[in-house]
Amino acid sequence: MRMNVRRDHLLEDSVDAVMSLSRKDMRKLWRFEFIGEAGIDAGGLAREWFQLVTDEIFDPDMGFWQSSETNQMCMQINPASQMIHEDFKVYYRFLGRVMGKALFDRQLVAGHMVQFIYKHMLGWPIQFKDIRDSDEELYFNLKQLTELAANGEDLEMLCLDFTTTVEVMGAKQAIELVDGGADIEVTNDNFPEYLEACMKYRMIGRVKEQLNELLLGFFDVIPEPLLTIFDFQELELLMCGLPEIDMQDWQDHTEYSGDYENIGGEYPTCQWFWEVVGEFDQETKARLLQFVTGTSGVPSRGFGVLQGNDGNVRKFTIHGVSVGTCLYPRAHTCFNRIDLPMYETKEELKEKLKLAVTMCASGFDIE
Structure with missing residues (x-):
């Protein structure tokens, strides 16, 4: 399938092209061409198209999405979109198809959505x-x-x-x-x-029409039964990619509170924490970020500008608590804070931290 779009009319041309395709065509190989530009699509133009078109439709100025009230890096459906755009349903169906096609073709999209939307896509129950x-x-x-x-x-x-x-x-x-x-x-x-x-x-109710179209578009490409192998955090990582995490920047812009406030990163448990995280593979580091901040996204200017639920800078925080207060690490995503018990050994910290992150992805609460 050849997709011809104008760069200066990217979204409207892309919507017309994608929405004219049958469900069968959605699973065919797409080749992109930017009209008026020389270039053969050997994969690079496709990557650029997925990035550009999702970046534009997730832009809050477009009126379809807005930043989450509790995490400025996550996007949620704008309930007022049906008043802003007469044909709003078409755009949500289009985006659902684009996200499904991206997952099908192992491409990446630009927007990190709030976690419960990924749960909707997987058919997981929504919790209080x-x-x-x-x-x-x-x-x-x-x-x-x-x-x-x-x-x-x-x-x-x-x-x-x-x-x-x-x-x-x-x-x-x-x-x-x-x-x-x-x-x-x-x-x-x-x-x-x-x-x-x-x-x-x-x-659900206040964005029911938008959400329905988004899911229908996604299922136009990816049959729902095939999604049962994923959890909602893994789905975000597959669609948005593993972030490039600068461990030194992360550590340099971390604050310490609670029982760690006085000596901070010099406390043995905090040193073990960074040693353990440094040993994690890229995916586990991303899942730890999801666990503590609610998304795997890292601000383009680094951890120094990580935002909290109020839109102000709220750095990654390690809060010291006794093991008697909580046996496992506990996250407060609105404050980008992890309650880290004062474990006696590095091995215990590693075991409990990995279990906490894993159980969060499965949807179960270990407390």
């Missing part, structure tokens, strides 16, 4: 803690309500109903989480249903 990647404030509010309910507090006193307030193009709007939600009061008895309704709306 996944809300934190998308809306940290909602996550903590719901968590607080859960604790109140568990302690037997009367939720009716809070005067909540089955609605949520969203901001649409600068105006606040009340959305019913279920039919007639404005007339349903939240009680201790129906709180589980309220919690589920909030999660469904935040993770």
Whole structure:
């Protein structure tokens, strides 16, 4: 299949070309040509096309995607895209096809998405803690309500109903989480249903049309059963590539807190940590980054400008805790922080760290 596109009209030409293809054509070999430019595609033009076209469509200025509220390096679907672009569905279906084709052809795409979208692609269940990647404030509010309910507090006193307030193009709007939600009061008895309704709306409902098109496009190329061999972190690495990690830059721009605050990297456990990470292969290092920061992406200017959930620089942090506080390393992705127990041996640290990273990828919580 020959794909002829104009560089100065790259996205629109690419959408027209890709969306005109059948599902069978999506699995054929593509050869690219930039109109008006000399060059034979022996693989280099294809790599450039995948990079350029995904870089453009993930650009927040286009209105299809926006930076995650909790991780500025991860992109999430912009709910307002259906108001910005009349043909928004076509673009999400197109991107799904491009991502599927990239995976099929072992090419790379430019955008790191929030983790729960990779879970959707794999058909994995979405968990309550996944809300934190998308809306940290909602996550903590719901968590607080859960604790109140568990302690037997009367939720009716809070005067909540089955609605949520969203901001649409600068105006606040009340959305019913279920039919007639404005007339349903939240009680201790129906709180589980309220919690589920909030999660469904935040993770699926408000971007349902965009997400459906993205997944349909992806499955136009990659049959869903073939994805069962991957976990969501591995899928991100396959689609976005293994990052080039400068270990010295990583170590130089790491902060220490908790029980490590006073002597920092000189503490034996911290020294063992860097020795163990240095022994990791490239993929395991990337998975450790995913575990602590929520993505395998490294800022182009290095770890010195790693951002937190508030958009401000929040460096990679190793927080010292006692083994009695937590037996395994624990991550706080909003703060780019890892709680590292004060292990007595390097071997124990290595074992527990690898297990923590592995179990995170499998979707299980080891705590």
